[in-house]
Amino acid sequence: MRILIVEDEPGIARFLKQGLEEEGFAVDVAATGPAGLAQAQAQPYDLLLVDWMLPGLTGLDVCRQLRAQQDQTPLIFLTAKDTVQDTIAGLQAGANDYIKKPFHFEELLERIRVQLRPAGGPSERFTLGPIVLDVSTHQVYKDDEEIALTQKEFALLEYLLRNKGKVCRRQSIIENVWDIHFEYNTGVIDVYMNALRKKLKITKDDEFLQTIRGIGYVARD
Amino acid sequence: MRILIVEDEPGIARFLKQGLEEEGFAVDVAATGPAGLAQAQAQPYDLLLVDWMLPGLTGLDVCRQLRAQQDQTPLIFLTAKDTVQDTIAGLQAGANDYIKKPFHFEELLERIRVQLRPAGGPSERFTLGPIVLDVSTHQVYKDDEEIALTQKEFALLEYLLRNKGKVCRRQSIIENVWDIHFEYNTGVIDVYMNALRKKLKITKDDEFLQTIRGIGYVARD
DNA sequence: CATGAATTTTAAGTGAATCTTAAGGCGGCT
DNA sequence: AGCCGCCTTAAGATTCACTTAAAATTCATG
Numbered sequence A, B: 001m002r003i004l005i006v007e008d009e010p011g012i013a014r015f016l017k018q019g020l021e022e023e024g025f026a027v028d029v030a031a032t033g034p035a036g037l038a039q040a041q042a043q044p045y046d047l048l049l050v051d052w053m054l055p056g057l058t059g060l061d062v063c064r065q066l067r068a069q070q071d072q073t074p075l076i077f078l079t080a081k082d083t084v085q086d087t088i089a090g091l092q093a094g095a096n097d098y099i100k101k102p103f104h105f106e107e108l109l110e111r112i113r114v115q116l117r118p119a120g121g122p123s124e125r126f127t128l129g130p131i132v133l134d135v136s137t138h139q140v141y142k143d144d145e146e147i148a149l150t151q152k153e154f155a156l157l158e159y160l161l162r163n164k165g166k167v168c169r170r171q172s173i174i175e176n177v178w179d180i181h182f183e184y185n186t187g188v189i190d191v192y193m194n195a196l197r198k199k200l201k202i203t204k205d206d207e208f209l210q211t212i213r214g215i216g217y218v219a220r221d
Numbered sequence C: 001c002a003t004g005a006a007t008t009t010t011a012a013g014t015g016a017a018t019c020t021t022a023a024g025g026c027g028g029c030t
Numbered sequence D: 001a002g003c004c005g006c007c008t009t010a011a012g013a014t015t016c017a018c019t020t021a022a023a024a025t026t027c028a029t030g
Helices: A010-022 A033-042 A059-068 A084-092 A105-116 A151-162 A170-177 A188-199 B010-022 B033-042 B059-068 B084-092 B105-119 B151-162 B170-177 B188-199
Strands: A002-006 A026-030 A047-051 A075-079 A097-100 A125-128 A131-134 A139-142 A145-147 A209-212 A216-219 B002-006 B026-030 B047-051 B075-079 B097-100 B125-128 B131-134 B139-142 B145-147 B209-212 B216-219
Touching: A002 A010, A002 A033, A010 A026, A010 A105, A026 A033, A033 A047, A033 A059, A047 A059, A047 A105, A059 A075, A059 A084, A075 A105, A084 B105, A097 A105, A105 B084, A125 A151, A131 A151, A151 A170, A151 A188, A151 A216, A170 A188, A170 A216, A188 A209, B002 B010, B002 B033, B010 B026, B010 B105, B026 B033, B033 B047, B033 B059, B047 B059, B047 B105, B059 B075, B059 B084, B075 B084, B075 B105, B084 B097, B097 B105, B125 B151, B131 B151, B151 B170, B151 B188, B151 B216, B170 B188, B170 B216, B188 B209
Parallel strands: A002 A026, A002 A047, A047 A075, A075 A097, B002 B026, B002 B047, B047 B075, B075 B097
Antiparallel strands: A125 A131, A131 A139, A139 A145, A209 A216, B125 B131, B131 B139, B139 B145, B209 B216
């Protein structure tokens, strides 16, 4: 689960990032309104935590702009403002929840879980350097640009990313991606690795998809 | 929109009922935990407003029982208890929000709207390039010209637009648009996509409704 | 109820995209 | 140097979606 924090006070941002990472979330931080908006547009997140008062754009502006672009990512405001008018304005702008500072981390955590809950199946996502693979929507991005992959290309990349850092033997790949369980001598894997590297523009210098001669392949970042 | 209030203090119950009815909601009231539970099970509601302290069963018990029966109706706790432990317990039990008394009616109203939003809030209009789909009036326009769609055509387009930018798998489409929950292989989706593209005059060059071979379709602009 | 029109679903032929096979070339390893 | 294994490309096989037409169902109407 990926969370973006948009918060300008470094102390609070650090505290949140650390706490959420300990809970197993992948956390990015943006320090200004425009930076947060750009980041949220660039990559898919599962949840946004947005401070109300921000340099550049207010949190309210960020929220409005995202919703205007049909971005329905759950968004929780995190703020010292606690007048009723502000709460209402925030929720009307399309926010999903609103927590007043000072807050207890436990409560924030639970409210985050509530927002992620209705998303149903956990949207499985894997990353490899600049590459993001979303299993549920069958989409792949490199540097925030969407890359169109065919079924087999996607399945192969998914298998390598699920085993990131581990060397995958050719035999395992054939069994898991092609579902062939007898000995089989073929060049399909080579052909597909070639297609993947081409589409993802991975050069020989990159080490994202390495060949292990005589064994198989590894994905590492 | 139907709301059930479970609250034992007659004054508060009456105040809420009147306020919500003025906003156009259909409101029922139950005064005890067991009565509320029975009422919620007997009829479908769009939202439950539940007091924490109730005679018979606590609000927490009511919430737990409903969730245990796979009832996912949005539920908001309404309570004087304001310790962090209680908030967390409430959210963990499956509640969607938690408002502390005393609260402003305006804030409650907005939080109710947030919960109802995904099921039909204010943003009932979707756009895709020159195409506009209005859910509430069941109308579709392209370049300000109205296009007549049948029910299934409309439902399919609505589903794709609600998930704009995300790839929709054939399986998800069959489940959400046709409400078929077992495996089913058929060509209906193809036929309807064809009809949609024809009526909306979408050519192969347009990328509004793209096919993802082997997976499904995406709407993008 | 019976009829006809509109909508929804099934079915089949066609064509294009994807998958697989195969072969030549290149580079590392012994 | 020579072998083996990987890369690359292109052509054949196959799968899947598009398209059309006809059958089944639903809906409104007399």
